[in-house]
Amino acid sequence: MLEQEQARELSREVLIRCGKDPAEVVIIHKDHALTRFANNTIHQNVSEINNTVYLRLLQGQRKGMASSNSLNADALDSLVERARKNAAASPEVPDFPGFAERSSYRSAPAYDQPTARCSPEIRADQVSILCRLAKEKHLNAAGAFSSGANAFCVANSHDLFAYHSISEADFQTVVMSSDSSGRAQASSWKMEHLDPETIGREAIRKAESARNPQDIEPGNYPVILDPYATDDLLDMLNLYGMGGQAILDGRSWMNNRFGEQVMSSQVNIWDDGNDRNGMPMPFDTEGVPKQRVEIVSRGVVNSPVHDRSTAARAGTSSSGHAIPPYFPSFMQTIGPCGLNLFMEPGEASLEELIASAKKGLYITRVWYTRLVHPRDCIVTGMTRDGVFMVEQGEIAYPVKNLRFTQSYLEALANVDAVGKDTRLLKSEFGSHAKHVPALKLSGFNFTGVTV
Amino acid sequence: MKDLIDHALNYAHMKQVQYADIRIVQNNTEAIVVKNGIVETLNNSESLGFGVRTLVSGAWGFASSHVLSMEEVERVTAFAIEIALASRRAPEDEINLGPPVTSQGKFQTPIKIDPFSLTQETKLAELSAADAAMASEKSISVRRSNFTFICEYKWFGNTEGAYTEQTIYETGGGIQAIAVGGGEVQSRSYPSSFGRQQVTAGWEAAQAWDLPGNAERIASEAAALLTADPCPRDLNTTVILGGDQVALQVHESCGHPIELDRVFGTEAAYAGTSFLTPDKLGTFQYGSEFVNLTAESLRPLGLGTFGWDDEGVPAQSTPIVKDGLFVGYLMSRETASRLGKISNGCMRASGWNRTPLIRMTNVSLEAGTWDLDDMIADTDQGIFMETNRSWSIDDRRYNFQFGTEIGYEIKNGNLGRMLRNPTYTGITPQFWNSCDAVADAKHWQMYGTPNCGKGQPGQIAHTGHGASPARFRNVKVGVI
Numbered sequence: 001m002l003e004q005e006q007a008r009e010l011s012r013e014v015l016i017r018c019g020k021d022p023a024e025v026v027i028i029h030k031d032h033a034l035t036r037f038a039n040n041t042i043h044q045n046v047s048e049i050n051n052t053v054y055l056r057l058l059q060g061q062r063k064g065m066a067s068s069n070s071l072n073a074d075a076l077d078s079l080v081e082r083a084r085k086n087a088a089a090s091p092e093v094p095d096f097p098g099f100a101e102r103s104s105y106r107s108a109p110a111y112d113q114p115t116a117r118c119s120p121e122i123r124a125d126q127v128s129i130l131c132r133l134a135k136e137k138h139l140n141a142a143g144a145f146s147s148g149a150n151a152f153c154v155a156n157s158h159d160l161f162a163y164h165s166i167s168e169a170d171f172q173t174v175v176m177s178s179d180s181s182g183r184a185q186a187s188s189w190k191m192e193h194l195d196p197e198t199i200g201r202e203a204i205r206k207a208e209s210a211r212n213p214q215d216i217e218p219g220n221y222p223v224i225l226d227p228y229a230t231d232d233l234l235d236m237l238n239l240y241g242m243g244g245q246a247i248l249d250g251r252s253w254m255n256n257r258f259g260e261q262v263m264s265s266q267v268n269i270w271d272d273g274n275d276r277n278g279m280p281m282p283f284d285t286e287g288v289p290k291q292r293v294e295i296v297s298r299g300v301v302n303s304p305v306h307d308r309s310t311a312a313r314a315g316t317s318s319s320g321h322a323i324p325p326y327f328p329s330f331m332q333t334i335g336p337c338g339l340n341l342f343m344e345p346g347e348a349s350l351e352e353l354i355a356s357a358k359k360g361l362y363i364t365r366v367w368y369t370r371l372v373h374p375r376d377c378i379v380t381g382m383t384r385d386g387v388f389m390v391e392q393g394e395i396a397y398p399v400k401n402l403r404f405t406q407s408y409l410e411a412l413a414n415v416d417a418v419g420k421d422t423r424l425l426k427s428e429f430g431s432h433a434k435h436v437p438a439l440k441l442s443g444f445n446f447t448g449v450t451v
Numbered sequence: 452m453k454d455l456i457d458h459a460l461n462y463a464h465m466k467q468v469q470y471a472d473i474r475i476v477q478n479n480t481e482a483i484v485v486k487n488g489i490v491e492t493l494n495n496s497e498s499l500g501f502g503v504r505t506l507v508s509g510a511w512g513f514a515s516s517h518v519l520s521m522e523e524v525e526r527v528t529a530f531a532i533e534i535a536l537a538s539r540r541a542p543e544d545e546i547n548l549g550p551p552v553t554s555q556g557k558f559q560t561p562i563k564i565d566p567f568s569l570t571q572e573t574k575l576a577e578l579s580a581a582d583a584a585m586a587s588e589k590s591i592s593v594r595r596s597n598f599t600f601i602c603e604y605k606w607f608g609n610t611e612g613a614y615t616e617q618t619i620y621e622t623g624g625g626i627q628a629i630a631v632g633g634g635e636v637q638s639r640s641y642p643s644s645f646g647r648q649q650v651t652a653g654w655e656a657a658q659a660w661d662l663p664g665n666a667e668r669i670a671s672e673a674a675a676l677l678t679a680d681p682c683p684r685d686l687n688t689t690v691i692l693g694g695d696q697v698a699l700q701v702h703e704s705c706g707h708p709i710e711l712d713r714v715f716g717t718e719a720a721y722a723g724t725s726f727l728t729p730d731k732l733g734t735f736q737y738g739s740e741f742v743n744l745t746a747e748s749l750r751p752l753g754l755g756t757f758g759w760d761d762e763g764v765p766a767q768s769t770p771i772v773k774d775g776l777f778v779g780y781l782m783s784r785e786t787a788s789r790l791g792k793i794s795n796g797c798m799r800a801s802g803w804n805r806t807p808l809i810r811m812t813n814v815s816l817e818a819g820t821w822d823l824d825d826m827i828a829d830t831d832q833g834i835f836m837e838t839n840r841s842w843s844i845d846d847r848r849y850n851f852q853f854g855t856e857i858g859y860e861i862k863n864g865n866l867g868r869m870l871r872n873p874t875y876t877g878i879t880p881q882f883w884n885s886c887d888a889v890a891d892a893k894h895w896q897m898y899g900t901p902n903c904g905k906g907q908p909g910q911i912a913h914t915g916h917g918a919s920p921a922r923f924r925n926v927k928v929g930v931i
Contacts, residue, residue, distance in 0.1 A: 034908050035538075038717040042538040046513040046908070047530060048804040050500065065494035069517045078497075086493040089571030093489055120512075120537035128541040142720035144907040174720040183720075250592040250631035333595070333646070370841040372854050372931055373872060374636050380852045380874075380930075382845045403843075403850055403876070405930050428909050447930050448876055450850035451726070 001116065002029035002051060002151040004163040010053065010071065011155035017080040018057055021087070024099045024156040026054040026285050026325060031116070032148030035123040040131040040141050045120060054285075054325045056099075057083040061092035067325070097312040099156040105289035108164070108273070108280035115167035115191040116149035123147060126171070130200035134175055139207055141200065143173030147191060154287035162283045170426045171196045174385055175203040180213060180398065182206025183365050183385035185228065187426035187433060189279055203385075206364055210386040210398040218402060218446040222360035222416075224353045224390065227423035229363045230343065230436040233408050234269065235427075236379050238338045238434075240371050242271075242295055243321065244310030245335020253377040253409050254301050263299035264415035266346060270294050271305055271338035273320060278340040278424060279433040283320060290320035295338065299413075307336040339432035346418025346437060353417055353440045355393040361444070362388040362395060366404070376407040382450070403448035414441040456608035458521055459503055459528045463610055466532055470506040470548060472609035473528075474761060475499075475519070476803035481567065484597040485578040488586070492597075493571060500803035505531040509546050510538035513806040549788040551611035554765055558758025560620040561751075562653030566600040569654060574598055577662060581626045584666035590674045593629035596662060597647060598622070599901075613763035621754065621913065622656045623649030623901060626666055630673040637676035637871060639669045639856055643695050644839045649899035649913065650752040672857060675869055682834065682858055682873040684929035689830055689861070690875055691922045693837025694890070696855055697816055698898035698916035704879040705737075705744055706814040706914065708848035709771055709779070710797075711786040713809075722905050723846025726879070727777060729790060737777040738883030741819055741921075744772040746781055748796060748812035752897040753915025755799075755812030762807060764796035771814065775884070783809050801910035808906050813897070815917030819889025823920050826888050828864040834928055835859045835866060836873045844879075852876040852930060875928045882923060890919035 002010075011025040029051045036044035054067040057080070064087030068079045123145045134141035151165040171194050172185035184202035186194045225233075241252035273281045273290025283289050286308050294302045305321035306314065321336040354362060369381030382403055389396045419438030426433045452475050463471035477499045484492035501524065502515035512535030514527045566574070578596040585594040601621040608614045625647035627640045642648040642660050650656050692700065708725040712718055727735070738744075748755050748766035759765055762784050771779045780790070781797040786809065798807035827835065841854040858873030859866045895917055903912040 032908065033534075036717075036720075036907055037541060038719055039543075039715075040541065041543040042541040043511065043543055043717050044513070044806060045511060045534045045538045046515075046806050047534060048515045048908070050515075050517045050804060052498070052517075063490070063493070065492065067494070067496040067498075069498050069500065070519075075497075082495040082497075086495060086571060089575065090490045090493045091575075095489075120534045121540070124537040124540040131541045140716065140719075142716065144720065146908070172720065176719060249629065251629060251636050367846060368843045370843045372841045372874065375634065378931060380841065380843045380854075382843065382850065384846055401845060401850075403845070403852060405852070405874075428907075448850055448852070450845045451847070451878060 001031060001149055001165065007151065007153035007163050008161060011153055014053060014055060014076055014080065015155060015157060017076060022058040022099060022157045024056045027153040028052050029151040032146065033120065034144055034146040035120060035127055036144045037127045037131060038142035040135050042124060042127060053079060055079055055083045057087050059087040061094060061096055062087045062090045063093055063096060064090060095312060097308045099158055100160055100287045100308060101158050102160040103289055105162060105282045106274050108276055108282045110166040110189040110276060110280045111149065112167045112190040115147055115169050115189065118147035118191060126196040129197050130173060133200055133204060137204060139204060140176045141173055145171045145196065152281065154283060154285060156287060160287045162287045164282055166279065166281065168279065168426060169194055171199050173200055173203045175207040177207055177211055180207050180210035181385045182210060183228065185425060187424050206386040213398040213400045216389065216399045218448055220443050220445050222357060223441050223444040224357060224360060224362045225439045225441065226364045227436045227438050228365045230439050231425045231434050232366045232369050233411060234341055234343060234434050234436055236369060236371065236408055237377055238341060239334055240374055240377055242304055242338055243334060243336040244304045244306040244314055247304050248310060248313055251374045253375060254304060257301045260301055261299045262301055262409055263296055263412040265299045266415050266418050267296055267299045267412050268344035269296040269341065271341050273340045275340060278342065278435050279426060280340060284322040285324050286322040288318045288320040293319045305336050305338055310336055341434045343436050345420050345422050347420050348417050349421065350419055350438045353419055353438055354390055354395065356417065357390045357393060357440065360390045362390050372405060376409045378405065378407045380405045401450050402446040404445055405447040406445045411441055411444060414443050416440045416442050452606040455519060455524050456606060459524045460608055460610050462525050462528045463505060468505050468507050468532060470610055471503065472607065473501060473503045474803060475501040475606040477604045478802060479602045481600040483574055483578060484595065485582045486595045487593065488582055490575065498802065502803050502806065503528045503531040504806055505535045506546060507532055507535035508539055510535045510542055512538060515804040546785055547788040548784040549793055552609060552763040553612040554615050554759050554763045556758065557616045559618040560651045562620050564654035566622055566654040567602060580663035581666040584663050585626065585628050585670040587667060588670035588674045590630045590632045590677060591628045591670050592631040596626040598624040598657060599647060599649065607763055609763055615759045615763060617758050619757060620651060620653055621649055622652050622654065623647040623899065624657050624660060624662060626662050626669055628670040628673040630677050632677045635677045637673050639673040640838055641665045641669045643898060644856060645902060649754060649901040650897060651754060651756050652752055676857060676871045679869040679871040682870045682929045686928050687925050688928055689833030689922060689924050690926040690928060691826060691830065691833060691835045691920055694894060694896050694918045694920050695898055696837055696839055697918035697921050699839045699842060701744065701814055701816050701916050701918060702900050702914065703842055703844045704848055704851055705771065706811040709781050710809045711780045711782045715786060721907050726847045726849055731777055733778055735777040736775050736884065737772045737880055738775040739886045740774050741889050742772055742775045742883050742886050743817040744814060745817060746771050746812050746814045750813050750897060750917065753813030754899040754901060754913035755915045760796040760798045761800050762794065762798040764794045767796055769795045781809050781811060799912060801912055805910045808910060810912045811914040813915035813917060816889065818892040818895040818919050821888045821890050823890050823894050826890060826920065826922055827861055827866060830861045830922065831863060833861040834870065834873060835861055849878050851879065872931055873928065874930050875926050876930050877926055885924045885926065886921055887924055888922040890921065894919040
């Protein structure tokens, strides 16, 4: 693990090499392992240790960037030289707001040593319990159990230094029979918050309930969404509109809708990097302290999240939501986004949401969702791992998977009720997550069936 | 590097593993983005590290590190063995890797101009010219032009005696114009969507795309889409897909379901499984007689072109669909032996810190006999669609839905009015069996997909797909 003083020393070594050129150093340390299973056996079992330094360097208003995961003196010399060369070649960026000033940030402790140092033997033992349970029921379990820790450090020429470490664990499984499947997942920065056996039993229960699925016609149905499905609604609305860059580009579902009620008054969405019920990160990769941002309040579009550049252009201040440099390149165009998102829970249990439905579909999960059109955040995707017809408040029978094409904005306008229990679900792209409840929606547009 | 590799393999031998391999990878990537006249990104990243894979008592382990030293190589190899032993707590059936792999040699992508040898100013000039050309259109809110250059060095050795060295160059680039107005948002891209076209080649590929020369057209098409008629809804009609959209259709509805790890269920929890089960091999009519698909890691320009895969298996060509009949899979050593076959070299890892998975190499639709103009002239009614905008497919790879950036009505053999928001949907084998025309070699081109996600922890692979425009009958369009 990269400790705070090691991070301070490493960032100092880079900044010294930058001389009088203003510079910003981000160090991301990753020590992760993952045990993967399928067909009731472990088939992949991997670990990774990496330490990457990202440098942004200014020459006047010219900006150059470079990164390296080699940390010896020659490699650091080369890192600075490459950033300098890029800055020299770059035209001036007149509205670049410069690097963040030194500021204080709240501490959000989220490092748990047993989670960070979980051994392959512990992970394998937990996985083998689920594999045995599935085998006993003639089912087939697949999934992944990951554990590890990250350290983040930001330092710059304004004497800013910020450090945060976080452990993380995630257990997810799909359990299958010959004609059905069920999925469950749990994430936390503290492994003791996860119980792989309970998660496994949830997936087994769904797989058994989903056997012998029936054909139904596509159409508009009321739905009850498990938190796993709600997670996708929040994910897509976040990626395609909750950030300042999308607003400035004019491609956000929020554009021209500020102050308008576009979702049910039961919908409250916010991002809070300091909340330890999520995956906390008290500052962003520009070193700006995370602000709690009320994105949607009682269904009314309130505010996007910002980094320093989008805030400067929008005439406001950064909320501490710069996108991490390790995000895949196709996500870099998205700009700032929420990384510790919450949707406020309601008062009904999942069972009560189902019991209150005369007719509808209980959707346990959606999958392979893609944006069809940005303006109303229209998304297409498939149901997966358990869909059930609800009649007169009871689960009547499982149905085959369906394709939907649905405005997620409209979906959240259709909220009839919000579940009281929430799930913390970690993103596949790093230490960020969403905390989401189940939802009951009055309509959802299913546009196709599969074989 | 050879010393480090020998040290890992000697240590693994000493610990009496069944099998071990080590890959050292150094990746240098240069990314340049110009957005709305501003250089948004000028970045040079270097990543160096190694990964050791061990097979111990029939179970796999993999460990990796960014620290290249004898001590770290030994620690990581020992850890990979410890992880493999832990895997024994839920063991697989006996693992057979098939015949030993003893490949030796060096491979380098043939390039004419090394993009890393050019000044940044040269590359920026091309992007700035494209940006300026898009600026003439007033309704364009976002102009983005970019290049990505990659040089990756890879050293591989295994306990069976293989040792290879490879240098792979990739050049990627593209432009995008986003128009906003009247409550609409529309986008056009060139030469491909989602940022860039990408190929294994040098700067010569970027020159050939002529981004500045296409920028004005792209901007004007994006602007025109704002007021274009919408694609007709819920209509069954003939569809002609541009080559770039055919390439993605091949990727999603053929490339993924022929991955043998998916077929055997080891990707079930994440990417899903496949409808192309082994009983269908050699018997299943995947497409019409005009559909011929090949997986090949030898083709010039393909992002799946290399000397050896990440198990040291040599690059090769495999028929996948022959005259419409399903005849081949993408295989690893372990999965191939389960079918009594030998690996066709499709194990690829996205970097030093990932274990190899079965990935596409270059899965291509072979050229047909039609000229595109003749194909359109031969179509009474339908829609021409090109440049992907959205894609989604179910976990067995049956039900898909794609959207493209632009469409044109076809009426009485002619291209007519522009259509916005075109989408089409279908079921994979029905769709490919409805293919009655594939454009000829003149229209065939190698496309790159540098954003293919698979595996846990996630891996982004770079795959290639040769394709030309093709025609499909009775396709449902206009689902939005």
